[in-house]
Amino acid sequence: MTLELTTPPQEMTVNQTSFRNALLDPETPAPDGLVTPEGTHAEKRFGVYRNNVAHSLSSALVDGFPVLTKLLGEEFFRQMALVYLRIHPPASQLIMHYGAAMPTFLVGFPGTVHLKYLPDVARLELALRRAYHAGDAEAIAPADLTQLDQATLMDTRLVLAPAVETLTSEFPVLSIWEFNMQDGPKPTMQAEEILISRRGYDPVAQRLPVGGAIFVNALIKGHAFGTALGLATSEVADFDLTATLSALIAGHGIIKIEKG
């Protein structure tokens, strides 16, 4: 702990841009001016910060994408995460949402480009994380909905919980998720529409019938029940409204009924 009072030469001043550049790129040497106790260049010691950053961010991605990690194997996933974090370092201090660019990254990453279903698996995992941290809301009692007569229902606006969103995929991504996380049956090739919501404090993902995502997305946009139903049936003539409403109710997705 010596108190050195002389002004250092200019090249010995380290700025945070050069520090950050070397932190994220192992090919870039540690900036001059970072020293060991003897005053020699602290290249290996700088590596501690490199490791801390790489390890903490890739661990955040492992935690945030458990199914991707399982599908790719943790060793491969961690190697890929090192590439990801250099291209997409976190843009926010909220590491709980880190990895939002993963779906597009997977499309361009040479090791995953052939696994066409992976981006949608990543989207599902991101949606489940958003649902986990979404605002709290209390679901309506199912009877509040079933007691409405049809004319009233059509003019009604169903307000959905902040956690509710949908994912439409040409791949069986929920089946893939269930197979890996809940010992579900082996997935067979089919498109899936998925409802993501939160029951209590636990995120849930459920399969919707064809057109279900159109209906739910229309409700999210604030359309009346009848309008949402019209949009769904114009795309899918035999749209299964009952199954869609059952999923919404089971997922604690409806929080308010606003009469038109």
Next chain:
Amino acid sequence: MLDISPKATLPKAGGVGYKPQHFNELMNAPGSVTWLEIHAENYMGDGGRPLAQLRHLAEKFPISVHGVGLSIGGEARLDPEHLSRLKTLIDWLNPAMFSEHLAWSTHDAQFLNDLLPLPYTNDTLTRVTAHINEVQDHLGRKMLLENPSSYLAFAQSTWSEPDFLRELARRTGCGLLLDVNNVFVSATNLNFDPRAYIDAYPLDLVEEFHLAGHDEDADELGRKLLIDSHGKPVDEPVWALFDHVISSGGARPALVEWDNDVPDFNVLEAETARAAKHMQGVVV
């Protein structure tokens, strides 16, 4: 705002860094654990289980909010969005304490998720002073600043760390959080005497202690390099340094941090009991 009036200050006893897997034990049989610290950034979501658990814990324990994302040492201005999220949390929880680090973590809007080191120069002093003032003004409360663990030094530094912290506290009125493990880690890595550091450190400004475990590595010359990993029990020499701290400056709320390879609650609780035992009978 929650009613935290009976627990508005941290007791001069053992606390733990909160891990969700210990929620039930803490609510039902906390043993020697008398207060909790949470990482601010983990409670900045809109809702869900983290905030619900925190609500329950805050009814039972005094809480210290520990930020890891403000980047108080950053060259750029503080992120107003993050400062505002922090204020929302602090206003809602009204915790017994708020602390942050003498470090930086954000640059060019990239958050690096690590506590990165600063040169101790007059420029850094001016900048960090302005940032601490801004934080304290924005939150409407005093904050504590924590000493870092260091793996290297800056050739350009002109201040010793204890003097630098003392001057920051003098200029801003902030208090200090003394991380005893960080002192030991830095002393080993930068080859100084940890007891001399403590003797030079303004212990009267300290309002909270941190204790944690570290890992051992080696540098390019094969010398011991300690890593502040928070993944092990507190090392024996750190307990000895802790004794030196409390015999010099008295007891304070003492926190055991264990963030990686988190053990069963009883292991963590035993560390807290030991921290409290070391402080027993100390004249404050």
